Amino acid sequence: MRVRFAPSPTGSLHVGNARTALFNWLLARGRHGTFILRIEDTDAARSTRESEASMLRDLRWLGLDWDEGPDIGGPRGPYRQTERMHLYRSYAQELLAAGHAYYCFCSSAQLEADRQEAAALGRPIQYPGTCRRLTREQAEQRLAAGEHPAIRFRVPEHRDVVFTDEVRGDVRFQTDVIGDPIIVRADGMPAYNFAVVVDDALMEVTHVIRGEDHISNTPRQILLYEALGFTPPAFAHLSLVMGPDHTPLSKRHGATSVSEFRAKGYLPEALVNYLALIGWSPGHDEELLPIDELARRFSLRAVGHSAGVFDEEKLAWANRHYLKMADPLRLAQLSVPFFEQAGVAMAPQASGLEFLASAMAMASASVDRLNQVPARLALLFDFSADRALEDAHIREELSTAGARAVVTALAGTLANAPRLDRERFRAAADQVKAATGQKGKALFHPIRIALTGRAEGPELDLAVPAIDRGAELPRDSGVPPIVGCRERAIAFARCLGV
RNA sequence: GGCGGUAUCGUCUAGGGGUCAGGACACGUGGUUCUCAGCCACGGGACCGGGGUUCGAAUCCCCGUACCGCUACCA
Numbered sequence: 013m014r015v016r017f018a019p020s021p022t023g024s025l026h027v028g029n030a031r032t033a034l035f036n037w038l039l040a041r042g043r044h045g046t047f048i049l050r051i052e053d054t055d056a057a058r059s060t061r062e063s064e065a066s067m068l069r070d071l072r073w074l075g076l077d078w079d080e081g082p083d084i085g086g087p088r089g090p091y092r093q094t095e096r097m098h099l100y101r102s103y104a105q106e107l108l109a110a111g112h113a114y115y116c117f118c119s120s121a122q123l124e125a126d127r128q129e130a131a132a133l134g135r136p137i138q139y140p141g142t143c144r145r146l147t148r149e150q151a152e153q154r155l156a157a158g159e160h161p162a163i164r165f166r167v168p169e170h171r172d173v174v175f176t177d178e179v180r181g182d183v184r185f186q187t188d189v190i191g192d193p194i195i196v197r198a199d200g201m202p203a204y205n206f207a208v209v210v211d212d213a214l215m216e217v218t219h220v221i222r223g224e225d226h227i228s229n230t231p232r233q234i235l236l237y238e239a240l241g242f243t244p245p246a247f248a249h250l251s252l253v254m255g256p257d258h259t260p261l262s263k264r265h266g267a268t269s270v271s272e273f274r275a276k277g278y279l280p281e282a283l284v285n286y287l288a289l290i291g292w293s294p295g296h297d298e299e300l301l302p303i304d305e306l307a308r309r310f311s312l313r314a315v316g317h318s319a320g321v322f323d324e325e326k327l328a329w330a331n332r333h334y335l336k337m338a339d340p341l342r343l344a345q346l347s348v349p350f351f352e353q354a355g356v357a358m359a360p361q362a363s364g365l366e367f368l369a370s371a372m373a374m375a376s377a378s379v380d381r382l383n384q385v386p387a388r389l390a391l392l393f394d395f396s397a398d399r400a401l402e403d404a405h406i407r408e409e410l411s412t413a414g415a416r417a418v419v420t421a422l423a424g425t426l427a428n429a430p431r432l433d434r435e436r437f438r439a440a441a442d443q444v445k446a447a448t449g450q451k452g453k454a455l456f457h458p459i460r461i462a463l464t465g466r467a468e469g470p471e472l473d474l475a476v477p478a479i480d481r482g483a484e485l486p487r488d489s490g491v492p493p494i495v496g497c498r499e500r501a502i503a504f505a506r507c508l509g510v
Numbered sequence: 511g512g513c514g515g516u517a518u519c520g521u522c523u524a525g526g527g528g529u530c531a532g533g534a535c536a537c538g539u540g541g542u543u544c545u546c547a548g549c550c551a552c553g554g555g556a557c558c559g560g561g562g563u564u565c566g567a568a569u570c571c572c573c574g575u576a577c578c579g580c581u582a583c584c585a
Contacts, residue, residue, distance in 0.1 A: 228580035378547035456544030
């Protein structure tokens with residue numbers, strides 16, 4: 013089995029296309045097949061190498077590796093259409109010689125006028141066949157006169173083209189409603205419908221899995237396979253990914269490209285898992301599965317027929333899951349750019365990373381995305397008793413005698429305390445409890461405020477050890493200075509004036 | 511306009527001639543001797559409409575409707 017993903021390098025990799033790539037990859041990997049990456053860059057005006065590079069990068073980031081492609085080559089290369097011009101030229105000549113194709117001298121203006129007229133008359137909008145019956149001599153003459161014609165494929169008349177779509181079943185088209193498509197443009201560039209056929213045939217692709225938007229192109233392509241003497245592959249058309257308003261997912265809906273989701277702090281395994289769930293189900297009421305398990309279970313037959321709405325809430329849910337599963341050190345590394353973005357200088361040095369990783373537990377359990385980590389962990393780097401007391405809510409919390417007593421007792425208890433770990437913190441809290449008689453929220457809220465400067469935050473026995481550990485880090489650790497628990501408690505008590 | 515595709519909770523889906531139509535996200539309520547989150551429990555919420563076939567249709571067939579795609583010298 014040989015499958016391929018064939019993007020046009022115009023812009024960045026869209027999640028809809030990423031899903032198409034994923035389904036291809038899943039099928040290939042689950043069946044020990046070959047996954048080919050081909051770049052369809054025949055649209056010179058829109059294609060760029062930067063775009064191609066970004067797509068390769070995004071695919072790799074998702075974990076979708078390919079066995080043959082423009083960067084690594086392969087036995088059926090080259091894998092960039094602009095490098096395959098000789099092939100298209102040769103097959104176009106073959107088609108011309110066999111009478112399956114003909115030169116078309118119609119101007120764009122003429123074609124446009126034909127379309128307008130057809131639309132006005134309520135007739136099918138398709139090429140009227142103006143140049144279809146030009147004799148070879150006529151064509152030669154105009155060629156000799158310096159005209160630059162396009163080449164059209166001669167679609168046979170009065171025929172049914174039927175193919176069995178692997179996800180939808182039999183699909184039937186009447187050739188009479190298909191206009192003769194351009195296969196080579198006047199500038200010599202092959203048109204999509206022609207290039208895909210030549211490439212898929214020569215690359216020996218066995219299963220063409222692509223978006224539903226290509227389903228109407230399939231009969232033309234099958235006809236081309238026949239005219240060229242190739243056997244058509246199996247086809248599978250995937251439904252499209254829509255926005256919440258059920259129109260094709262686009263910029264208006266927010267993030268649409270893989271790189272945007274990466275920039276927001278989604279993990280690749282979460283995006284992959286979520287994408288697999290649009291239009292397919294692993295079965296057994298299971299949804300969160302690693303990519304290789306997804307591949308093991310994947311089958312085209314089980315792919316749904318209807319378009320799916322991209323739901324970022326559910327993506328976020330998957331992301332939370334994988335955030336919890338992920339290795340803290342990896343999360344720390346991935347978080348560094350987000351700290352920089354948030355204005356916290358966080359050099360990715362070893363000791364800093366190690367500290368960040370140890371603090372990650374208090375963030376990864378309660379965050380949707382990595383870009384929320386800096387805010388979540390801000391209480392480590394940024395403590396000010398004065399500023400905390402400016403907060404009306406915090407003043408309110410500390411307005412009772414009991415709360416003030418807790419802060420005072422805490423400062424006293426911590427005055428001679430060593431660095432706090434979970435147990436020592438618990439012990440300190442018990443002492444404060446014994447000294448003040450406060451318990452539950454009345455005990456822990458003031459403690460939280462005194463140690464973090466915030467009324468909210470992660471569990472204290474997660475936060476407290478992290479604060480103290482950070483405070484002991486050497487100056488060159490890459491971690492911004494952190495004030496330890498003892499200093500915080502004392503500063504707080506002083507500010508409170510008790 | 512022509513042609514093609516699609517239709518189960520708000521969303522992603524499972525199922526498929528007889529089911530209490532199942533799960534997940536989101537939402538609501540309650541629980542969890544620190545908040546948010548998490549976790550647990552509970553709850554509301556769906557088979558597009560109309561015909562037909564059948565003892566019985568959400569499921570099969572037809573029609574309609576809606577949405578999406580193609581109808582490019584874009585891919």
